[in-house]
Amino acid sequence: MDMGDPSLVVAAVAVALSLVFLVVAARASRKPGKLPLPPGSMGLPVIGQSLGFLRALRSNTAEQWIQERVERYGPVSKLRLFGTRTVMLTGPAANKFVFTSASLGTEQPQSTRRIVGERQILELMGADHKRVRGALLEFLKPDMLRLYVGKIDGEVRRHLDEYWAGRATVTVMPLMKRLTFDIISLLLFGLERGAVREALFDDFEHVLDGVWSVPLDLPFTAYRRSLRASASARRVIAGITRETKAKLERGEASRSSDLVACLLSLTDGSGARLLSDQEVVDNAMASMIAGHDTSSILLAFLIRQLADDPDTLAAMVHEHEEIAKSKGDGDTLTWEDLSNMKFTWRAAQEMLRLVPPIFGTFRTALKDIEFNGYLIPKGWKVLWTAPATHMDGSIYPEPAKFNPSRFENPTAPPCSFVAFGGGPRICVGMEFARIETLVAMHYLVRRFSWKLCCKENTFVRNIQPWPLHGLPVQLEQKAAKSP
Template identity: 70%
Template structure:
């Protein structure tokens, strides 16, 4: 009987403890505190619905439908994790500046890009890695890259555009930006290794926003395999450059070539005690992120600029005039300079308006480091927080006639434009301390390429169907085939 009484007492105590814990937990996360919405089915949640909408050019509508139904704060489940969707300038400000949120990516992205990338680090580690990347992107170094990028663009247009009646824009722009990034970031010469790496990066990106199920027939599985191959190539490049740097330092020549490419630059950075600032793993993970950022975002931006200019004669004419004025002061074959780029103000406004209408990055994730609140709703520790650029970019209360393509929105002297774009509304490059560190690099790529393109060629769209899909980045139907002809005056 004594044993029975003890057993009963233990059961009662245990049950009471569990009940108290569950009640306390329920009180902390009672539905009244959580945002409205449903988490859907386990693991899958709303992931398939969002991905299906994005692949039919309906991602923005899908997000807006949720906002119309639940308001600017709602809960759902994306890529296997409970998620809070936030929308609007105030939400963007909270996302960009709150210390309660980190940028930890979904596990699918993490496994493809690595856990030591700038996308996943926070606090001191994020500041250390970001500072290292910005060392390579210093203004004095960016100025030196203009001539090298100019050479890559001229070579690309001569090899892939000149003498042709039709071209498909998106794959060519991807190849151009890949060649630029490979040369400047990795010091990787043209050849079989560069060609294989280009294909693997395309496959990597296709699986980044996929349901994280690692089965042979899934996009996620194909992406993981491509990531592994790309990582091995970059590890090999890092080892080779480390040996080359050590050999140069022994000969007293190390400093001369330390900034010749991103990997060499990162290998050469040291702290106050002479210790390397970044590990090999951090260098490889961030080289992969830098390649995706510099390769895909710029190529998509330029592709959609070509797409829009095909149907906007007035904007194209203004761009051509701007670039012809710059060319008047250049000698035959003379490369563009940093000073030339500073005169391309209208072209960059066209680029910004293209980014507003079709942002390359649909949205991004944060992770709650602790229980936090926004707009009266609880965001539990460990939950994802998701935001999208289109919510504010296409908001008529922020941008007048948002469906209209109007580069004058970005004239700094235009009072209407400044009033129409409050902080944290135009977020094509993110915002806050984590704003994309490669903005200026992307600007150089875009301006140099468009300078030579609009001066050398005219083009017309081959397809009347003017739609695009996202996977997860936007892609015009069939890659944007165009008919081209050479301008006689260039």
């Protein structure tokens, strides 16, 4: 190009001036004080950082993955997960914001809603959330929980007699899944052992496989597997709902019979039912997932911890032997007995801190929101994760160390321990999980001792944590004791 040509020089100047004008106009059009988006990268369309995040979960390096993002971008960063534009927040202040902000809705990614349900408590807001939460709390109120201790006690004893007694080795994780499923299916659906319970158990083994996965509804994908398992489980629960409704009409069931009966029985001031059939099914699904998967993980990892922690085991055994002294042969545990299991519950809380069953969840920005000087645009997802505070050494000194005394006189800032969430949406089943855990540990530590079969004591997160090989242990039965 010959820049000596006057016409070319004029054209170049005109182009330069036009670019300057466009830049100035763009800056002038910005609203004063408009907030920037958080730092970070969206990555590839649809996929974004999903594959890297899932790899970190499944290789048990997710805590490092989070820490690297915080070191690179700070406590607030943007990314794309599971096809959705997302902002990840970390720290106690961020947790409090997520749990209490009225500007954040609980809408999960569409992939999760298709699996778990559109009308379950985690999705609802405002009056609908208050109505459904109130219905679930009716089933979980203290005088109802007292009734469940004996039922849980019976299921635990039967389980140990059938699957543990007389065995030289057992694989703990699948057995804890079995135990918690049997407990929750009895209390939620009134299901005794039989074909229907077995079919539902098979479905729930796969319901969560694709909750946090790339949402590709294609053959052989985890997402497709979850959709099929969810649809099958939903059909079973819908059938149970119809049968329970008929039993209530015939006077063969009452509100206290099980969760489905309770939800179907609730009415407003005019006598109209509080929950639709879809809401009953969706919330039964969500309750089954919460009560089945999370408690089984806690129990399995407590058993894993106790195998190599003689001091904690000795303290726990002592606590339960003291409780047993006041019991007669064959007596079941009572609500009052559970109140004396303080050390066991501190150990359980510490286990939940180290290995939270729920790694994190999403919220949705209902409008443009400011947090920490950044804009979270309307419609974007907000991700919080439990390990971001659970494994923060400034909150929990020596965070990788198992230390139940942390929960004797807690000093961590509010919204640091978030195994059960927090705020108005704190887990409605938290007390139920406590009962389930304490009853199971009472009989386990008094009836058995065990050693790990695998020298490598590791676990992976395939959405939820899973110990190596399902945690096989060598089992030794103690001399018979009562109760």
